[in-house]
Amino acid sequence: MWARCIVVLCLWLPCAVAPAFADGYYDLAPQRIAPDTYVFLGALEAFDFDNHGAVANSGFIVTEQGVVVIDTGPSRLYGEAMRAAIARVTERPVVRVYITHAHADHFLGNNAFAGVPIAALPATAQTIRSAGEAMARHLYDRVGAAMRGTSVVVPDEIIDRRADPLVDYGDHRLELIATAGHSPADLMILDRRTGVLFAGDVVFHDRAPATPHGDFAGWQRALTTAADSGFRIVVPGHGPVAENDTPLEQTGAYLRWLAERLRAGAARGDSAAELMFEPLPPRWAALAVQPAEYRRSVTYLYPALEGATLK
Amino acid sequence: MRAGTGLLWLCLFGYALGAQAAGTASIPADPLDSSRWRYIVAEHFRDARLMFDERVQVRAPDAVEDGRATPVFVRISGLDDVRRIRVLADAVAPGAVLDYFPDSGAAARDLSLGFGLRLAQATPLRAAVLTGDGVWHIGGRWIDAQGGGCAAPSMTLPESAGAGKGLAPGIEARAWPRPAGYQRLKFRIQAPASARESWPAITQITISDSAGRLRARLVPGKTLDPTAVFTLDIASREPLHIDVRDARGQRYERGVGSAARALP
Numbered sequence: 001m002w003a004r005c006i007v008v009l010c011l012w013l014p015c016a017v018a019p020a021f022a023d024g025y026y027d028l029a030p031q032r033i034a035p036d037t038y039v040f041l042g043a044l045e046a047f048d049f050d051n052h053g054a055v056a057n058s059g060f061i062v063t064e065q066g067v068v069v070i071d072t073g074p075s076r077l078y079g080e081a082m083r084a085a086i087a088r089v090t091e092r093p094v095v096r097v098y099i100t101h102a103h104a105d106h107f108l109g110n111n112a113f114a115g116v117p118i119a120a121l122p123a124t125a126q127t128i129r130s131a132g133e134a135m136a137r138h139l140y141d142r143v144g145a146a147m148r149g150t151s152v153v154v155p156d157e158i159i160d161r162r163a164d165p166l167v168d169y170g171d172h173r174l175e176l177i178a179t180a181g182h183s184p185a186d187l188m189i190l191d192r193r194t195g196v197l198f199a200g201d202v203v204f205h206d207r208a209p210a211t212p213h214g215d216f217a218g219w220q221r222a223l224t225t226a227a228d229s230g231f232r233i234v235v236p237g238h239g240p241v242a243e244n245d246t247p248l249e250q251t252g253a254y255l256r257w258l259a260e261r262l263r264a265g266a267a268r269g270d271s272a273a274e275l276m277f278e279p280l281p282p283r284w285a286a287l288a289v290q291p292a293e294y295r296r297s298v299t300y301l302y303p304a305l306e307g308a309t310l311k
Numbered sequence: 312m313r314a315g316t317g318l319l320w321l322c323l324f325g326y327a328l329g330a331q332a333a334g335t336a337s338i339p340a341d342p343l344d345s346s347r348w349r350y351i352v353a354e355h356f357r358d359a360r361l362m363f364d365e366r367v368q369v370r371a372p373d374a375v376e377d378g379r380a381t382p383v384f385v386r387i388s389g390l391d392d393v394r395r396i397r398v399l400a401d402a403v404a405p406g407a408v409l410d411y412f413p414d415s416g417a418a419a420r421d422l423s424l425g426f427g428l429r430l431a432q433a434t435p436l437r438a439a440v441l442t443g444d445g446v447w448h449i450g451g452r453w454i455d456a457q458g459g460g461c462a463a464p465s466m467t468l469p470e471s472a473g474a475g476k477g478l479a480p481g482i483e484a485r486a487w488p489r490p491a492g493y494q495r496l497k498f499r500i501q502a503p504a505s506a507r508e509s510w511p512a513i514t515q516i517t518i519s520d521s522a523g524r525l526r527a528r529l530v531p532g533k534t535l536d537p538t539a540v541f542t543l544d545i546a547s548r549e550p551l552h553i554d555v556r557d558a559r560g561q562r563y564e565r566g567v568g569s570a571a572r573a574l575p
Contacts, residue, residue: 141456212376269487269495271425271542272382273370292373299376306540310483310499 025052025146026073026081030089033241034194034233036062036172038089040073040082042238044207044288047074047105052146053139054078056105056237059198060086061191064170066095069116070189070198070235072109074139076150079112095169098176099155100200100237101183102127103210104135110153120155121178123185129154159187166192177229181219182209182237188226195232202226205239205247208284208293209254212300216259223252239288254284258297266305272298339363343435343451347401354405355397355439360446366390367450369438374455375430380536381454385424385438392443393422402434403534410530414546423495427539432456482553482565494548496567499540500555511557513537520549 030038039059043051053074060082061068067086072079086094099107099120107128110118120128132152140147165176177188182201189198201210202222226234227248236247265275276295284290341348342363352361370384387393396411411424428436437451484498500513513535518527526545531537545551555563 269485269497269542271384271423271497271540272427273372273384274386274423274425274542276372276382277370277384295372296376299372299382302382303380303540306497307483307499310485310497310540 025075026054026078028054028078028081028085030060030085031241033235034191034196037191037194037196038062038086039235039241040085041240042073042105044239046289046292047139047142049142049144051143052078053105053108053143056103056201057235057239057241058082058106058109059235060094061169061172061174061194061196062090062092063095063172066092066169068169068172068174069094069097069113071100071106071200072097072113074105074108074143074150075147076109076111077146077148079109082109083112096157097155098187098189098198099124099128100187100189100198101185102131102135103183103201104139106200106237107132107155108136108139108147108150108152110155111149111151113153117157118153118155119157119159121159121161121185121187123180124183124187125155125158127184128152175229177225179218179222179225181215181217181222182211183213186222188222188229190229190231195230197226197229197231197234199226199234199236199247201237202251203234203236203247204251204254205236205242206250207236207239207288208290209251209258210238210293211255211258211297214255214297214301216255219255220252223248254287257281257284258294262298262302262305265302266309269309272302272306275302341435343437343453345401345435347435351399351401351437355399355407356447362446362448364390364440364448364450367438367440367448369436369451371428371436371452371454375433380427380539381430382427382539383425383436384542385422385450387422387438387440387448389420390422390440390442390448391420393440394443395441396422396424397439397441398424398426399437399439400428400430400434400534401437402432403430406532407530408436408532408534410532411543412528412530414524414526421491421493421544423542423544425497425540425542427536429534429536430454482555482563484553484565484567486551486567488548489544492548493544493546494551496543496545496551496553497540498553498567500537500563511559511561513555513557515556516541517554518543518545519552519554520547521552522549526551 028040030040032038039057042055042057045051045055047053058071058073094116097113097116097118102124136150136152159176161178167174171193173192175190175192179186179202186200186202188200188202233243234247235241276298280291280294338349338352339361366389368386375381393413398408400408413422433456435451435453437449440448481501482498483501487495489495513531516529519525527543551567553565
């Protein structure tokens with residue numbers, strides 16, 4: 001704990017005298033995964049002082065009408081690093097930002113995109129409005145100085161779920177796919193020209209799914225929707241890009257296993273912190289951020305199941 | 312006046328240092344390396360025999376996720392003649408998180424205790440188990456302040472507002488048969504949602520069997536989440552009776568049917 005405080009102080013002191021130091025926080029190198037399509041891969045870790053909160057994937061598509069950005073990362077500095085990296089790829093302006101869902105590692109870079117319309121599903125905008133400040137504070141506590149200058153920018157363009165889900169940016173026709181399950185609103189974006197599916201946190205890959213706001217049934221439906229979308233390349237919210245169904249199947253199988261583990265624990269009478277320390281099967285222990293993510297899942301999801309066994 | 316007060320404090324401080332120094336020699340080094348360890352010893356284990364013991368396992372998340380309810384599980388295996396289990400969180404001292412007096416007559420070699428904590432700061436969490444020979448056996452782990460990940464912020468409930476609404480809580484419970492003639496008892500004290508903020512503190516929970524024999528007694532401290540599920544393993548499969556008393560002198564009771572009959 002004290003070590004951490006000292007680290008914060010050490011980070012802050014040079015910042016105060018040398019603003020350029022801030023550029024060192026995020027070393028964002030866009031990876032081209034399809035024509036006109038790039039991703040920034042996040043660390044397969046929980047938030048900490050070393051990764052500066054850059055744990056989720058973000059990306060962008062360079063179209064004739066300008067650049068479309070998908071998610072803005074955990075901080076203003078991350079968003080600015082994205083813009084700088086985009087500017088090294090194309091001179092075209094950013095014309096729209098899409099936010100996949102209202103978790104801190106996906107939208108807190110919004111204030112680096114002043115003047116650009118930021119679009120999100122209604123529940124995503126609502127959650128950012130009501131809980132965004134608390135999420136930002138939480139992230140400040142976890143990652144420290146890399147968060148400086150970050151403020152909550154609520155998406156200003158609400159995606160109407162009844163409207164035409166197809167939006168053309170030049171010859172890139174994007175399909176906006178509204179789902180829920182990882183969180184109360186999960187937007188996926190399929191580029192019909194390239195077949196790239198930006199799946200947000202509906203899909204995890206080689207990294208344990210984060211489930212604090214998860215709804216298992218809805219999440220499985222969202223995975224089916226993703227599988228049926230006809231994608232050729234999937235960009236998970238966390239983990240490496242894939243050209244097959246593997247990340248979808250992995251996420252679905254993990255969630256089925258997790259739901260059954262929790263159900264069986266409640267039926268046996270396990271206590272929450274007891275179930276948390278049950279060993280994981282090798283397949284799921286091998287995912288990144290385990291067993292921490294499994295333990296978080298128990299913390300958030302088990303009380304309701306456990307409570308339902310009492311009368 | 313100020314100088315006088317200062318001198319008084321200096322004297323007290325000196326006295327405290329002296330008192331600390333006197334006890335320091337026999338204090339075993341803390342495997343959790345807590346800055347508060349010697350104060351914990353001074354408060355709870357002065358002149359007592361202490362040992363850190365792997366037979367006392369404390370299980371809890373690595374970090375607080377939801378400040379309102381951090382689940383904790385204590386497992387004691389292979390210790391004979393357990394008289395008392397005292398759960399301590401260094402950062403929320405003084406006072407214990409929870410005192411558990413198990414059925415001292417039973418040859419209880421294996422005991423389990425599950426509960427929830429309201430915790431907003433990083434702290435070592437310890438279980439100290441007093442056996443009949445007067446030795447405290449101590450196990451524990453650190454809980455970090457906040458979890459990381461793709462998550463919501465921690466939210467911690469404010470302190471109880473005090474004035475009650477006089478709504479009687481109910482007790483939800485169930486028992487599961489366990490090996491070797493044990494049963495696992497779980498229960499939760501349920502207040503109407505509107506009353507939770509202003510609920511009087513629970514002062515004591517007793518568990519007795521149908522013959523009236525006391526099987527367990529719990530004395531909660533301030534940081535215990537009184538609405539969380541309590542888990543206890545009881546060395547009997549008889550029907551049990553739960554008796555809860557709160558700070559306003561109210562008493563709530565309920566019976567829990569025999570775990571043996573609950574076998575499928």
